[in-house]
Amino acid sequence: MRFAKRGWIGLGIIIGGYLVAAGWVWTHSAPLIPDRPVTIRIAHWQVEAGPPDGMDAVIKRYEQLNPRVRVLQQLIPGIVYKQWMRTNLASGSGADIIEWGAWLEGVRDVPARYFEPVTEALGQPNPYNKGTVLEKTPWQKTFKDNLQGSRNDSPDPGQIFGVTMTECSVRLFCNRQLLREATGSEHVPQTFDEMRKIFLQLDAYSQRTGHRVMGIAGAKDNAEWLLQYLLMDTTLGLNFSIDDSGMLSMYNRQVLAAYLDGRWNWSRPEVRAGLELLRDVGRHMKPGFLQLQRDEATREFLAGDALFIFTGTWDATSLKRLASFEVGALRFPQPAKDDPIAGPYLIGRFQDGGGVTAMAMHLTKNSAHKAEALDFMRFMTSLEGQQLFTDGSGWLPATLEVKIPPAIQSFVSPLDGYTMCQPYSIIGSTVTMEFERNLHLLLGQNGSVDRYVAELDRVMPAAVRADLQTEVSSTLITLRAQDARMIAQARLSGPTQEGIYHAGQRALMESGQTLAEATTMQMMRQLKTAGPAE
Amino acid sequence: MLTVPRVTPLPYLRCLYPLILLLSALSGRAAPAPDLPTAWNDIADSKAKLALVKLGRADTSDRAVQLARATASLDDQPVSDGDLRRAEATFAQLAQGHDELAEQAAYLQARVWQIHLAQPDYARAAELYRALAERNPRSHWAQLGLVKLALVQLYALPDPADPAARLAGAAALLSRVTEPTLQRDLQLQLGQAGIFYKQPLPSIIAHLVAADRIGGTPGAAGEDLILQIGELSLRAGDYATSRAYFERYLRDYEVNPRCFTVKEKLQQIAAHEAAAKGGRP
Numbered sequence: 001m002r003f004a005k006r007g008w009i010g011l012g013i014i015i016g017g018y019l020v021a022a023g024w025v026w027t028h029s030a031p032l033i034p035d036r037p038v039t040i041r042i043a044h045w046q047v048e049a050g051p052p053d054g055m056d057a058v059i060k061r062y063e064q065l066n067p068r069v070r071v072l073q074q075l076i077p078g079i080v081y082k083q084w085m086r087t088n089l090a091s092g093s094g095a096d097i098i099e100w101g102a103w104l105e106g107v108r109d110v111p112a113r114y115f116e117p118v119t120e121a122l123g124q125p126n127p128y129n130k131g132t133v134l135e136k137t138p139w140q141k142t143f144k145d146n147l148q149g150s151r152n153d154s155p156d157p158g159q160i161f162g163v164t165m166t167e168c169s170v171r172l173f174c175n176r177q178l179l180r181e182a183t184g185s186e187h188v189p190q191t192f193d194e195m196r197k198i199f200l201q202l203d204a205y206s207q208r209t210g211h212r213v214m215g216i217a218g219a220k221d222n223a224e225w226l227l228q229y230l231l232m233d234t235t236l237g238l239n240f241s242i243d244d245s246g247m248l249s250m251y252n253r254q255v256l257a258a259y260l261d262g263r264w265n266w267s268r269p270e271v272r273a274g275l276e277l278l279r280d281v282g283r284h285m286k287p288g289f290l291q292l293q294r295d296e297a298t299r300e301f302l303a304g305d306a307l308f309i310f311t312g313t314w315d316a317t318s319l320k321r322l323a324s325f326e327v328g329a330l331r332f333p334q335p336a337k338d339d340p341i342a343g344p345y346l347i348g349r350f351q352d353g354g355g356v357t358a359m360a361m362h363l364t365k366n367s368a369h370k371a372e373a374l375d376f377m378r379f380m381t382s383l384e385g386q387q388l389f390t391d392g393s394g395w396l397p398a399t400l401e402v403k404i405p406p407a408i409q410s411f412v413s414p415l416d417g418y419t420m421c422q423p424y425s426i427i428g429s430t431v432t433m434e435f436e437r438n439l440h441l442l443l444g445q446n447g448s449v450d451r452y453v454a455e456l457d458r459v460m461p462a463a464v465r466a467d468l469q470t471e472v473s474s475t476l477i478t479l480r481a482q483d484a485r486m487i488a489q490a491r492l493s494g495p496t497q498e499g500i501y502h503a504g505q506r507a508l509m510e511s512g513q514t515l516a517e518a519t520t521m522q523m524m525r526q527l528k529t530a531g532p533a534e
Numbered sequence: 535m536l537t538v539p540r541v542t543p544l545p546y547l548r549c550l551y552p553l554i555l556l557l558s559a560l561s562g563r564a565a566p567a568p569d570l571p572t573a574w575n576d577i578a579d580s581k582a583k584l585a586l587v588k589l590g591r592a593d594t595s596d597r598a599v600q601l602a603r604a605t606a607s608l609d610d611q612p613v614s615d616g617d618l619r620r621a622e623a624t625f626a627q628l629a630q631g632h633d634e635l636a637e638q639a640a641y642l643q644a645r646v647w648q649i650h651l652a653q654p655d656y657a658r659a660a661e662l663y664r665a666l667a668e669r670n671p672r673s674h675w676a677q678l679g680l681v682k683l684a685l686v687q688l689y690a691l692p693d694p695a696d697p698a699a700r701l702a703g704a705a706a707l708l709s710r711v712t713e714p715t716l717q718r719d720l721q722l723q724l725g726q727a728g729i730f731y732k733q734p735l736p737s738i739i740a741h742l743v744a745a746d747r748i749g750g751t752p753g754a755a756g757e758d759l760i761l762q763i764g765e766l767s768l769r770a771g772d773y774a775t776s777r778a779y780f781e782r783y784l785r786d787y788e789v790n791p792r793c794f795t796v797k798e799k800l801q802q803i804a805a806h807e808a809a810a811k812g813g814r815p
Contacts, residue, residue, distance in 0.1 A: 113580045145789055151754045159753070245729050246765030247758045248795045348798075355791030365579060418798075419791040476649060481580060483645050484609040487638050488577035491570075491602075502578070507715060511752050514681055514719045517649070521689035522730050 036070040040373045043074040044099035045081040046359060050317030051166075054393025058380045061388055065379070069372050082107050089114040092366050096373035100162065100362050102153035105429045108474040109155075112481060115362040117159035121374060122147070128382035133401055139163075139378065142399050149356045155478045156512040162360030163381050164398040165389060169353020169413045170229060173309045173319055174328040175301065178213065181205070182307065188328065192277075192335040192342075199284045202307055216281060217306035218289025219297035223443065224436060226281060226310050228423035229352070230342075231274035233334055237347040238270045239420045249420055252427045253471055253523055259464050260530040266456040270345045271424060275442055275449045277341055282443045290440055298322075313353075313411045317394035320407070329410040349417035357398035428467025434459050468523050475520045482513045568594075573602050582609040601628055601635055605642065608650060615652055622646040629666075634673070640666045641675040648686060656690040667710065677713050681720050688727045697731035718748035722759065735770040739763060743775075757787055764799065773803045773810075 042055070052075055059071040074095055076084050082104055088094035089110065100110055122140035129135050134142045143164060150162040180186055182198075182205040189195035199215040206212045216222070239250055242258040258264060264271070282289075286300065294311070301309040302322050309319070310332065319327050331352055335342040361380070367373050379385045386399040396404065396411050404412065425435040434456065442452035489506035493499050568589045576585035585606040589599060604624035607617050625646065628639035644662035647655045663683035667676040684704040694700055705724055711717050725741035742763050745751060751759050764779035780796050780803070787793065 145791075146787070148754070148790060151757075154753055156753075243765075244732070245726070245758075246762045246769070248761050248765060248792050248799075351791055351794065355789075415791055415794050418795050420795065480613075480650055481609050483642060483650070484582065484605045485578050485580065487601075487605050487642060488574045490638065491574045491598075492578060505578075508752055510678060511715060511719050514685070514723065515752070515755050517682075518685055518689075518723050518726060521685055522726075525689045525730075 034070065037068050038369050038372050039070040039072060040097070040367070040369050040376060041072045041074055041095035042097040042361065042376070043076055043085075043095035044359070044361070045076050045078040046099070046314070047075045047077055048314055048318055049321050050393040050395055051359075051389075054389040054391070054395065055380075057388040057392035058385050061384070062376055062379045066372075066375070069369075069376070071376055085110065089364070089366075094364050094366065096364055096367040096369060097361050097377060098364055099359060101358075101360065102149075103426075109477045109481075111153075111161045111362065112155040112478045114365055115161045116365045116367075116370065117156070117161055118163065118363055118374065118377070119160045121378070122160055122163075126378050126382050128379045128384060132383045134383055134399075139381075142381070142383075143357055144398060144400055145355060145357050147357070149358060150360055153360075154512075155516075156482070156509055159508060159512070162362045163377055164357035165359040165361065165380065165386075165395075166393075166398050167353075167355075167357045167396040168313050169396075169411055170225060170310065170312050170332065171316070171329040171411065172332045173301070173311065173316070174330055175304060175307055175323070175325050176328050177325040178304055178307050182213065188330050189333045192333045192339055195333050196280070198307070202284075212305070214286045214300070214306040215284025215308060217297035217301040217309040218282075218285030219292040219294045220290050220436070220439070221294035222297045222310050223278070223282065223285065223289065223439070224425060225312070227274070227278045227439075228425050229310075229332060230277045230281075231271065231424050232350050234274040234277070234342050234345045235268075235270045235424060236350050236418055236420060237345060238264055238268060240347070243420065253468065253519065255424070255427050256431075256464050256468050256471075257523065257526045257530070259460070260468070260526055266424075266453045266460065272449050272453060273342045273345050274424075275452060277335065279442060279447070279449065280341065290443060313396065313408075316408065316411065320394065329408075331410075331413070347418075351413065351415065351417040351419045353413045355413070355415055355419065359398070428464065429470065430463040430466040431460065434463045465527060468527055472520055472523050472527070475516055479513060479517055479520065482509055486510060486513070568599055568602075570598055570602060573606070577602070577606050577609070580609065582606040582611075586610060597628055597631065597635055600624055601639055604628075604639075608642070608646070613650075618646055618650050634675075637666065637670055637673045637675040640669075641679050644679060644682070648682065648690075654690075656686050660686050660691060671710065672712070674713065677711055677716050680707050680711050681716050681723070683707065684720055684723060688723070698733065701727055701731065701733060701737075714748050715750065718745045718751065721745040721748070722751060722755070725762075729766075735766055739766050739770060739772070739775075742766070757783075757790070760786070761792065761796070764796070768799060768803060771806075773807055777803050 044051070044055075046052070052073065055073050059073060062071060063069065085094070085098060085100070085107060089098075094114065098115075100107070100115070102108065123138050125136055126134070126139040126142060129137070129142065140147055140160070144167060147160055147162070147164065149164065150160050154161055174188060176186065179188070179198075183201045189198055202213055202215055216226075239255075242255070242263045243250060245254065266272075286306075289297070294315075297306075297309055297311075298315065298318065300306045301319070302324075304325070309315075311319075313329070316327075316329060334349060334352075335346060337343050337346050339346070361377060363370065363373055363377060380389065381399055383399060383401055386397040386402045389395070390397045390402055390408075391405060394405075394408055396408060426432050438452060438455050438459075441447050441455055442449065486506055486509050489502045489509065493503035493506060570589075573585040573588045576582070576588065586603065589603050589606065594600065601624075604621040607613070607621045610617070622643055625639040625643035629636050629643055631639075640662065644659045644666065647662065648659035660683055663679040663686070666673070666679050667683075670676045684707050687704045688700055694703070701724065704720075704727065708717065708720060708724075711720050721741045722745035725738050725745065728738035728741060742759060746759055746763060750756075760779050760783045764776050764783060767773075767776035767779065777800065780800050783790075783796050784793055784800075
């Protein structure tokens with residue numbers, strides 16, 4: 001009897017649990033029968049405040065125009081994005097449109113394997129631009145940079161895989177109210193030296209009020225971005241001097257190869273000057289900032305405990321929405337030629353962002369609804385789609401002729417500087433890791449430029465070799481796969497329209513492969529023959 | 535490592551195979567021929583596993599099916615050296631024929647030795663490219679093989695040690711490459727190799743200009759090429775060529791951030807030209 005009673009209780013718990021689970025699934029899952037015939041999904045990692053709202057606005061309008069299609073936005077946090085992308089694409093269950101970037105380590109082979117080139121469509125006008133000034137402009141030419149980033153990152157030179165949504169720059173965000181209180185003026189720093197003077201005024205303000213206010217909100221991420229920025233400034237002349245190819249810009253592999261050739265090292269005065277500038281600014285970040293992540297710097301700035309925060313415009317919407325004060329976005333003041341630290345190495349202003357568009361979206365090869373997905377890509381990058389995205393996200397548009405709201409006008413960087421710059425701290429993942437791992441030798445309590453560069457020059461030869469080797473390995477994966485695809489295109493070639501298309505694809509792939517193969521073989525030879533150390 | 539689910543029937547359906555075979559034998563029909571165009575489409579689409587399922591495993595004397603299977607196996611991840619050696623043997627056998635299929639097989643055989651095997655054999659690859667070009671000099675695959683042979687000579691083979699001799703050896707192949715796009719690609723690579731080996735600027739520029747004259751260099755490389763000719767000509771003191779290419783760059787790529795630098799370069803040229811005329815910049 002007692003056993004039977006306990007059995008009924010157990011059964012009741014099981015049934016209850018089942019009903020709760022069923023109710024949860026019923027109310028929280030997608031409808032069993034889709035409300036529209038076609039559903040497409042777009043996935044990206046821009047989970048900051050702004051972009052999801054902008055994309056929602058684009059989707060809402062698109063669904064009005066296309067009642068057959070439902071568009072779902074998938075927000076995937078950056079920390080798991082690569083794993084998510086790899087797993088979903090390999091299993092064939094990836095979203096129809098996916099964000100990808102060439103700097104994501106370990107997924108360089110993804111475009112060639114899983115994305116569909118959109119080159120042909122880009123040669124035609126975007127139908128969603130009908131009735132606008134871009135009506136007759138080929139889709140590719142409607143982007144501010146003609147998709148330069150997507151062209152550079154393409155595994156098949158000649159093919160374009162991604163269309164972009166925005167343009168980013170880095171800015172010095174300012175708490176204007178605090179600036180007035182601390183300096184008695186609304187004047188923002190125009191030069192590096194003026195910024196130094198404001199930092200001194202801030203120290204006096206802190207002593208006067210008893211409220212300790214730092215010059216710049218501190219965190220490891222923000223310090224690294226700042227270091228990249230400052231190094232770009234001081235190493236501009238060095239970069240021009242090692243540009244053997246005459247491209248007036250340097251690819252990462254070229255900077256790495258020049259290091260192996262002994263053309264530069266971290267002890268170079270230009271590099272040391274950049275590091276010295278960071279130490280100069282680092283003194284105005286709170287102690288221990290190297291242990292903190294970017295969220296902590298944002299919190300410090302929003303709490304009014306720091307006058308400035310140095311970050312990309314990708315954080316701008318979050319800052320503006322969450323701040324209880326007016327936030328100004330300034331171009332970071334670049335040192336002038338009379339600067340005691342950087343002056344001797346400066347050759348002119350460098351380009352602080354802008355010019356190259358980003359947030360590249362790609363069409364998945366396995367999409368069950370390629371035509372609809374491509375159509376949505378056209379809409380989201382059309383004049384109307386980009387206006388909706390810009391207004392909703394607070395991010396700059398990638399498309400020409402979009403009206404930029406006054407609130408974000410200051411994010412636009414005029415093309416008024418050199419672009420040769422190469423951030424020496426991010427030229428390869430192992431190099432970056434060593435750079436970051438040893439940053440305490442520069443910015444820690446007993447840190448110095450001497451200690452930092454001595455350690456970097458000790459560990460970097462191996463790190464540079466590792467990064468070049470990674471570059472070789474990942475390119476070889478793409479090259480090998482292309483052999484099979486090229487022969488397949490040749491076998492499918494013929495006099496029909498489809499056959500002619502395949503012949504064109506084969507020719508394009510052959511030229512692209514030769515370009516990439518030659519570069520890879522150069523790197524292999526470099527690794528085999530060049531110093532300074534194994 | 536990438537894994538793509540293998541498309542196989544449910545295991546318990548295997549018990550029906552004998553019955554299917556018996557029925558097909560009784561009906562006097564052979565097993566359906568593999569759907570080659572669909573399989574090639576799959577290979578072109580990076581779906582080698584799917585292609586291999588469609589191609590089946592039955593022994594066949596059909597050379598096209600053999601080529602398709604061996605080609606797909608090059609991209610059927612994970613690929614082992616054993617897989618590659620089997621594919622290489624198939625390519626070698628197919629290369630004995632006298633048709634385009636044989637040329638494609640011969641080309642792929644050389645590619646296996648050059649870039650597919652974990653330990654490449656560049657000398658063997660070079661030998662196979664040469665043999666293909668001697669047998670069918672006008673074949674597209676032989677012509678493409680000559681471009682690859684040039685790359686192997688420029689960067690991979692141990693000899694000659696002297697960079698100028700390497701370049702001369704590769705440049706000697708130019709006269710045998712008659713297809714314009716491949717001629718362009720080879721000219722471009724000779725120019726880039728000249729830069730890599732720090733050869734005199736005039737010879738580098740000559741190759742780059744020759745590549746540009748043929749035109750159609752794909753992607754960002756086409757844009758880089760114009761700048762390279764402009765900048766290297768400036769360094770060589772050929773201001774007229776430099777000006778022409780920099781001005782062309784500003785016309786063709788007006789939105790590129792490098793335009794700022796190009797405008798600065800044009801000012802430098804103007805200063806040089808003025809100085810040469812004895813005037814002030």
